[in-house]
Amino acid sequence: MDKSAGPFRCIVIAALLAAALSGCAGRPEGVLVPAAAGAAETKGISKVDVLVATTRRPSETPGVLFSGERDKTPSVTEISVSIPPDSVRKIGEVQWPKKIVADPTKEFATLSVTPLSPQRASEWLRGNLPKSRRVMVFVHGFNNRYDDAVYRFAQIVHDSGTDVAPVLFTWPSRGSIFAYNYDKESTNYSRDALEDMLSRLSKDSQVSEVTIMAHSMGSWLTVEALRQMAIRDGRVAPKITNVILASPDLDVDVFTNQFSALGPKHPKFTLFVSRDDRALNLSRRISGNIDRLGQVDPTVEPYRTEFEKAGITVLDLTALKGNDPLNHGKFASSPDVVKLIGNRLIAGQEVTDSDVGLGERLGAVALGTAQTVGSAASVAVSTPISIFDPRTRRNYAEQVDRFGRAIGNTAESAIVP
Structure with missing residues (x-):
C-alpha cells in the first residue's frame, strides 16, 4: 500500500x-417550507424571528432556499421558526422534522420565509430590537447547510433567552466533510460581505451594541472581517464590543497576527476551547500539524501569558463530557452549561471558574485580565457537525x-x- x-x-x-x-x-431536505397557518398556536410553542444574510446562491429546490454555492450578491431573508414546548424537548437540541411538513408540537418548524430588500431589512432590525438595543450576529462553522444554520441559531436564541435582535450570517458551505477546502475558500470569499454587514449594523443609530459569536471555521471568517475593518477604518467599530469564538478552527500563529492587526481598541474576546476536540485534531493534521486555537491548553506557556497580556478570556471545557463523539460542540450537548453560562453572560456578569463553580463541575478555566465576556453574549454553539x-x-x-x-x-x- x-x-x-x-x-x-x-x-x-x-x-x-x-x-x-x-x-x-x-x-429530510427542504424543511424550510412554511407550515400551514396557525401551526404554532398550540400552547407552549415558541417563535423566533431571525434575520438571515447570506452569500449563498439561491436554490430552485423548495424548502432549501439557498445552496452551498457562491453568489455574487448577498441576500437577506426573514425566517420565522417555531420551537416545540420545553416539556417535549431537551435544551440545547434541535428537534429536526421527520418529514417535510413538520409537527410543531414535537419538532422545529418553519412558519414564514420573507425575502427582504436592504431597506426592509433595516426596518426589520429596528422593529425587532429589544429595549437593550443589542444585536447578536452568529457565524456558523464548517459543514453546515443553510437550514442547519437557521435552525441552530433559532435554538441558540430560544434556549439562551438572550435579549438581542438575532442576525445570522451564513456563508457558502457545501455541507460535506469532503468539501473542507471549498468551505475554507468560501469564508475568504465572504469576508467583504460580513465586514459590510457589521459596518452597517454599527452605523445604525438605533443599535447600541453588537456581539459576534462564531463557531469553528466561522471564527476564521469573523476575525478576518474584523481585521479588514481595522485596516480599512483604523479600528474595529466601537459598537462591536464582544467577540466569542467557540471551538475556533484557527491556526494559532495566524490568529496572533490577526489579533495584533485589530489594534489596541479591539473588542473583548472570549474563547471556548477543548483539548479533546477531535474535529479540530483532524483539522490540525490536514493543516500542517499546527495547533488550532480551539484545542490549546490555556494553562501552559506560552498560551497562558499571551492570553493574559491580550486580555482574552478562555474557558477550557476539556473535562466536560458531552454527548458529542467529536467533542466539537460540548456547550449545546449540556443543557446545564447552556443555561448556567448563558444566563450569566446575558446578565452582564463576569464568568470565572471560581464564582460559578466551573472548576469543580466542568473543569473549566477562565483566564485573562478582563475576566469578563460582556452583556449580550450567549455560549450555546452548534451541536456535532453533520459529517456527511x-x-x-x-x-x-x-x-x-x-x-x-x-x-x-x-x-x-x-x-x-
Whole structure:
C-alpha cells in the first residue's frame, strides 16, 4: 500500500466512525417550507424571528432556499421558526422534522420565509430590537447547510433567552466533510460581505451594541472581517464590543497576527476551547500539524501569558463530557452549561471558574485580565457537525454499518492525538 495514503485513510476512517456515531442519517431536505397557518398556536410553542444574510446562491429546490454555492450578491431573508414546548424537548437540541411538513408540537418548524430588500431589512432590525438595543450576529462553522444554520441559531436564541435582535450570517458551505477546502475558500470569499454587514449594523443609530459569536471555521471568517475593518477604518467599530469564538478552527500563529492587526481598541474576546476536540485534531493534521486555537491548553506557556497580556478570556471545557463523539460542540450537548453560562453572560456578569463553580463541575478555566465576556453574549454553539451530506450518507450508509465494527481501535487511534 502507498504510504502517502495513510493520512487520508485516517481521515476517511475517522469520518466514517463519526458518521456512524452521529445518528443524523435520514434527516429530510427542504424543511424550510412554511407550515400551514396557525401551526404554532398550540400552547407552549415558541417563535423566533431571525434575520438571515447570506452569500449563498439561491436554490430552485423548495424548502432549501439557498445552496452551498457562491453568489455574487448577498441576500437577506426573514425566517420565522417555531420551537416545540420545553416539556417535549431537551435544551440545547434541535428537534429536526421527520418529514417535510413538520409537527410543531414535537419538532422545529418553519412558519414564514420573507425575502427582504436592504431597506426592509433595516426596518426589520429596528422593529425587532429589544429595549437593550443589542444585536447578536452568529457565524456558523464548517459543514453546515443553510437550514442547519437557521435552525441552530433559532435554538441558540430560544434556549439562551438572550435579549438581542438575532442576525445570522451564513456563508457558502457545501455541507460535506469532503468539501473542507471549498468551505475554507468560501469564508475568504465572504469576508467583504460580513465586514459590510457589521459596518452597517454599527452605523445604525438605533443599535447600541453588537456581539459576534462564531463557531469553528466561522471564527476564521469573523476575525478576518474584523481585521479588514481595522485596516480599512483604523479600528474595529466601537459598537462591536464582544467577540466569542467557540471551538475556533484557527491556526494559532495566524490568529496572533490577526489579533495584533485589530489594534489596541479591539473588542473583548472570549474563547471556548477543548483539548479533546477531535474535529479540530483532524483539522490540525490536514493543516500542517499546527495547533488550532480551539484545542490549546490555556494553562501552559506560552498560551497562558499571551492570553493574559491580550486580555482574552478562555474557558477550557476539556473535562466536560458531552454527548458529542467529536467533542466539537460540548456547550449545546449540556443543557446545564447552556443555561448556567448563558444566563450569566446575558446578565452582564463576569464568568470565572471560581464564582460559578466551573472548576469543580466542568473543569473549566477562565483566564485573562478582563475576566469578563460582556452583556449580550450567549455560549450555546452548534451541536456535532453533520459529517456527511445527504447524498454521501445515502451512498455510504451500508458501508458505515458494515465497516463500523471492523475499524474499532484503528479508527480511534486515527482521531485521538
